[in-house]
Amino acid sequence: MTSSDPVPDSFAELLPATRRALLHRIAVAQSDGRVPSLVAAVMRDRRMVWSGARSCVDGHAPDANTQYRIGSITKPFTAVAVLRLRDEGLLDLADPLEKYVPGTGVGEVTIAQLLSHTAGLAAETPGAWWERSSAALRPGLPDLLGERPQLHPAGRRHHYSNPGYALLGAVVEALRGAAWADVVQREICVPLGMDRTSAQPQAPYAGAWAVHPWADALLPEPAEDLGLMAPAGQLWSTAADLCRFAAFLAEGDDRVLGAETVREMRAPAAAPEAGEWDGGYGLGIQLAQRDGRTLAGHTGSLPGFVAGLWVSVADGVAAVALSNSTSGVGPRVAADLIRIVADAEPAIPKPWRPLPEVDPGLLELAGPWYWGTSGSGLRLTADGGMEFGPLSGGGRSSRFRAERDGSWTGLDGYFAGETLRVVRQAGEVSHLDLGSFVFTRQPYEPGAPVPGGVDEGGWRGLP
Template structure:
């Protein structure tokens, strides 16, 4: 990036490290799949950390576990509406669905019963399951967002049973290796940061312990570095390689639940946190374990993302730092829009374009590249959607109010487009065309100059 931009990013990082008193803080900016800037402050093992220095990433682990679950869904091995009992029988919460576990809406307790799992070596799945008695379901499944580390311990067991190995083996073979994330691991190896707590009233450190979380490991076990997490950030933005179809990752980024504990600026998809900050809608995940903070976020609209790691239990605004780095990169060096170029389309589509009316409301229908259609209000705001062809004059809604709905072109006896039928709404070339099958009919007297008396 430009030297002025790089200095501004480094200054934001340096200010956070100094004010938050972190032993070390590293970060990187990702754009269009590439790591375009990275910086570091502080020390690990008497030296500055670099892009391969490992830090614990905590709950970012959940996103990788969720990706394996989505692969299983795409392979037909499970349905997101399946009750847990179908794949992991013998629990006290078997009616909770896979989708509810992914989105933290299953109502399960937030933490595993017993000692705090983040500071206690973990046990087996059988031990965890035995501890989850009926009263550990805290809310009616589907009622609300309730972040549950336990839920991802359960999903790790689901992955293990359907894959016939450990959740970690599945993550390694299905995500880390294909994406080239060769340094990400379950325990610290090679050059890594040690976790510390910083005294709140003095500049002294207390080492934090590190351990294998056992059955709770899918909730936050992994370690990673700037280079590897930059690749993961690009994945969340849609650069998915052969791991998942981009449409599946886009589905993971959709808000399944809203975090109702504060202002409605955050939510959760299928394994991904969603936040609105600095006027952007970001997707990714934060992570924290004793001695560590981490964050990965990306703005799919611009393709700009960022990662950040610190080896401190608290004190660093890891999400706000990451969001600021994204905004600064886009503000200082905005990406140029792609050049407009004419595209080849089926000439038959041109007769569908132009002005249509839903009742008295005017809409414009446009042809997009790849033969898609865009239907949107002629002015102001309203129900707008894009559609892709299904064949036989049928089109599938991709977003907005009509997502998943079918648009059908009805033709007259000469084969010309006469009206559109969209989820029972009839669109006509003129307002309330009496020759179209308008539900409820059209008054035979037509349009009147004065209200009926």
């Protein structure tokens, strides 16, 4: 079975005890959180394997195809649209905003800084509460930024900014020549089969409610169109559609973004605030440490709605939780659903298989190498790459991708982005050059170009 093969039902189907535990978790969340309705779903191995719902109205529970507003889960969609432009060569993440959207007053901030919330921009718009007021109050980009748009030096700290994503939406529109919502629909939703994700609600959808903090009473919330702020939080979606998006965030999809770019989105691009070392932010993706797992995804809220989407790539499990109350049920529910499934039914490893073919030139690289007296092992991987790391204990370990010129590029860890070269002399492998470090087959191998040379007397005992 290849990675594109469908997952056998025997692997995908959850056990009855797991299903009951999931139902119990959302029932407690809906009851204790006092939310009118809650719908949740779990994705495992690229498909939705469970969904459940609770409602305050008997016989009228939502299902996985009922739309809820997802708030800031919209931001990863905007980030995907921007990274598609980058992968097509239409922009560079280091480019200043001014290059594509002139006249904002913050044109020196870069696309990457906007994606990672490190541009130093204010968290919210000036004036009336933008999520609960008419977009007509903010007809132009200057109305989103105000007289003091930048609160911190660009690139110095993570400071979440909703207007920053409105600026990214403007970049998308400028380069695509189309409305942000149309670009998201055409380039993301349609290829991923997300036909129940839209900028405006489509029946059936949940109504927006506030629950009185001191009484079991409801108040309808307005559902405003966000106008220019739409790229920060406009979308409506369903639990089923967000499971499809979660599968994309875990593995990529060449029709939208390849796996390497999606990994880049999930990589930390901004340090967390002091005292908050259980989370971080990538490129449009929130990162969190929960129950010993690394989760990637996003949370979202707008008046009347709270949403959470988390993916544990290591477990192959994702979860979505959507509710229609301004407060009461936090994104922790989605993280708990992942924990329930991953702990009760840990992923079954794929069968080991040998390489389809072996390149003798690569095979001779496998095995131990030494930087000075520190030993590292080089292992060839089934995807045509290699892993290089210490033979024992902790240390600098990285995965490498082969390049056409015979060199290798580090993908993660200490050597991410660094180049490893195989140096040959007289047709034989002499040593590895990795970021100026010389790795030899023996510790301080005589005749090797070890900086500073190797003592001609060789190894010796104590006189």
